[in-house]
Amino acid sequence: MSLILFIEQVLNGLQLGVMLFLMAAGLTLVFGVMGLINLAHGSLFMIGAFAAAAVAGSTGSFLLALMAALAAAAAAGALIEVLIIRRLYQRDHLDQVLATFALILIFSEGTRWVFGSFPLYLNIPTYLSGPVTLPGGIQYPLYRLTLIIIGLVIALGLHLLITRTRLGIQIRAGENDREMIAALGVDISKLYTIVFAIGAALAGLAGALIGAIQSVQVGMGEPVLILAFVVIVIGGIGSVKGALIGSILVGLTDTLGGLLLPALFRQFLDVSSAASIGSALASMLIYILMAAVLVVRPTGLFGAKA
């Protein structure tokens, strides 16, 4: 195996990681601040992708499509927060799981009803397509590189938002003591709606960005949602830093496992069984990583002690 292939896969892992971060950041904020488990976060990812595909299809502009994804997902997020999610904060987790599972059914089938069962396609814009040459002569797709940069910029922006702004102070205060900050005159239900809409917008953006690599179809959100759960379990609930490190760890493990494990098994097995055992094990690798973290630190790498 060549070094260039390895570096390419590391970059692919990084790209998967930062996209997972966009999903996981919203989830972990909603957990941390509102104590809510939201299975419908994957639906917001899907809504972003569909909004982007629809707008790109009618206007031809990728930037407008990204704007539409952000706006549609944020609007959908704010809408379900005000109508439904708000009633669930005081409920137990079982009720939250079921109500958000019901939302998945409604969103998925509703999308199928509007857009049909066939996947849509979202094209990479011409100014972002094609490869770039990185230092060392590595050819890498410009679009994927852009995704890595967008993801890292958003991670930095989120960090600044939480540590440096008034809204960030309120979010951190809300995590610690919601009665206290309500008593200090912060409109807590408005704060919750804003946090939920921010998380939704990030999910929608991730959906649109990923939608240009994969096809845009119903059910695309849930596999990503479950990966984001793994990220949060590894990183620790409520920690944005944990979400970033967990995302990159999961992204790298997934892509490098798919590359290295079959190669490892080729050392002592024949090629075909090495490929099948290797790929089967590689598909389980991130869950094994999660199990290992659980054994060592049940509350995740950066989670508060239970």
Added chain:
Amino acid sequence: MTREAVLNSAVLMGLFIFPLWAWVVDEPFLITLATKTVILALAGVGLNIALGMGGLVSLGHAAFFGIGGYAMGVLASHAQSYDPILQSPILIEGTRSMPIIWLVAILTSGLAALAIGALSLRTSGVYFIMITLAFGQMLFFFAISWPAYGGEDGLSIYVRSEFPGLNTLDPIQFYAIAYVILAGVLLFAFRLRQSPFGLALNAARQSASRVMTVGMSPYRLQLVAFTLSGMITGLAGALFADLNRFVSPTMFSWQTSGEIMVFIIIGGVGRLFGPVIGAVLFVILEHVLGGISDYWLIYLGVLLLFIVLFARGGVIGTLVGRQASHD
């Protein structure tokens, strides 16, 4: 008899009479539909031991349903091809015998539940939900990428497994097997609830620290409950595979986990017959609404949302009118 007991007996009677009626008027499709209902109810009764009695919100029970299904699929496919599963050090051959398949399904899904439970129960609350979901997804991807047993396409079995003295290909006889198993497992769940173990588990759900104070380990109680729960769901998976004569990774999918949980909620959490009534309503809705609209899951979603937000006791809670005793 309490109102709940009357309702439970009515459901049990209904599940007895309806297939007999379908058999008399010669509607084998309705018998098959009833068989599916009973098997899904069995999976729900399994999950209800963890969820209702133990308070363990597992979103990964599709793992055990799928393992049970694949236990049947693997054994039957080897019997079908006369190709032994293992030749050395000991000869293990495939089988068509239902009791052996059930035993293997129960043991393998029990072992998986023990392992997944031992890891997942180190945490609680939201973590537990996410971790069980993730382990379910792990087995889903494993089933897809493991090529020996059909991979993504699944595995077709041409004949239904055999049960001594019965013709399992006759719908009503296969229904009888599933019905007797469901009744037996319901009796088991009923006795379990009143046993010292069930009472201790109930206490562990309500207050783990008090259970620890009297010298019992909540972790162990919950692990046993989770394992029993996985075994029953695994048995349901084996029956489900035999019903369809087909297994595929779909049995492992997270939607399957969600649906099994939905049965319990529609019927009523913490009720012995909650999953049974839930499965009956689910299959009726699927059949009736599915005939009207391709998008019937929207209606299911709205109904589910309504039950969670406004009718928290589910059907049994609404009909019987009293909160389940454990709240």
